Amino acid sequence: MADTGTEERSERSSKKNLTQMLAVGTIVSAILIALALSIHWFPTQASTQAGPIDTLYDVLLIVSVPVFVLVVTVVLFSVWKFRRRPGQELTDGPPIHGNTRVEVIWTAVPAVMLLALCVYAYAVLYQIEKPQKGEMVVDVTGQQFAWQFSYPPSSGGGKTVLSDQLYLPKGQPIEFKLHAKDVIHSFWVPSFRMKSDTVPGVTTSYRVTPTQTGNFAIVCAELCGLGHSTMRSTVHVVEQPAFEQWLAKKGGGGAPPGGTAPPTGSSGGSQGGG
Numbered sequence: 001m002a003d004t005g006t007e008e009r010s011e012r013s014s015k016k017n018l019t020q021m022l023a024v025g026t027i028v029s030a031i032l033i034a035l036a037l038s039i040h041w042f043p044t045q046a047s048t049q050a051g052p053i054d055t056l057y058d059v060l061l062i063v064s065v066p067v068f069v070l071v072v073t074v075v076l077f078s079v080w081k082f083r084r085r086p087g088q089e090l091t092d093g094p095p096i097h098g099n100t101r102v103e104v105i106w107t108a109v110p111a112v113m114l115l116a117l118c119v120y121a122y123a124v125l126y127q128i129e130k131p132q133k134g135e136m137v138v139d140v141t142g143q144q145f146a147w148q149f150s151y152p153p154s155s156g157g158g159k160t161v162l163s164d165q166l167y168l169p170k171g172q173p174i175e176f177k178l179h180a181k182d183v184i185h186s187f188w189v190p191s192f193r194m195k196s197d198t199v200p201g202v203t204t205s206y207r208v209t210p211t212q213t214g215n216f217a218i219v220c221a222e223l224c225g226l227g228h229s230t231m232r233s234t235v236h237v238v239e240q241p242a243f244e245q246w247l248a249k250k251g252g253g254g255a256p257p258g259g260t261a262p263p264t265g266s267s268g269g270s271q272g273g274g
């Protein structure tokens with residue numbers, strides 16, 4: 001009879017513990033989610049791709065925080081509750097042979113969560129990588145330790161224009177074709193959010209549509225040698241007319257805005273970057 005009483009008591013106390021943990025966990029999760037969402041993790045959103053990516057990060061934060069809190073709560077609770085007390089130095093823990101129900105739950109729940117997040121992330125990726133109408137191709141070449149940009153004739157200059165500065169017209173869908181001359185680099189404009197490695201011998205690519213005029217940092221995001229940290233540049237997002245003017249000036253041929261450049265050979269301007 002005494003045994004049954006002890007069992008009942010311990011069952012009641014473990015239920016109470018569970019309820020307490022759940023309550024504390026929910027409150028802590030809510031606070032941490034609010035905190036996580038209030039932090040500005042990323043710079044200005046300067047492309048149409050930035051919004052969906054930031055929303056995806058917010059969803060990942062909202063889902064991850066309760067998992068983190070659950071794990072930490074269980075660990076801290078176990079350390080406190082099941083700690084070795086004086087006199088127990090030579091005793092062993094109870095032999096436990098597993099718990100099928102708990103194991104099924106902790107396998108199935110994360111599996112469903114991961115699958116759902118994968119599907120969502122894939123849908124976002126599909127959306128932001130979709131080809132756009134009237135895309136302008138810009139070739140980007142990384143080499144130790146600088147970026148070079150090349151605008152093919154189709155971008156409106158009438159001929160290939162080289163530059164060590166990246167100018168883009170606001171609202172114009174861009175496809176970057178990425179190249180590398182020596183080692184692997186990674187072309188990243190944090191304000192655009194998109195990033196891809198540039199690999200020697202391979203052309204990689206990604207798309208952005210700039211939504212804001214201004215200057216934004218370009219960073220090499222792949223350790224590429226001693227000067228890696230200096231491999232930085234700036235993207236200048238300007239209005240369409242300003243871009244056309246810049247491109248015409250850069251092309252050196254004084255081509256009028258609007259992409260109606262004179263046929264090749266009629267101008268003696270240099271195409272060099274500068």
Ligand SMILES: [Cu+2]
Pocket residue numbers: 184185186220221222223224225228231
């Ligand atoms: Cu680099």
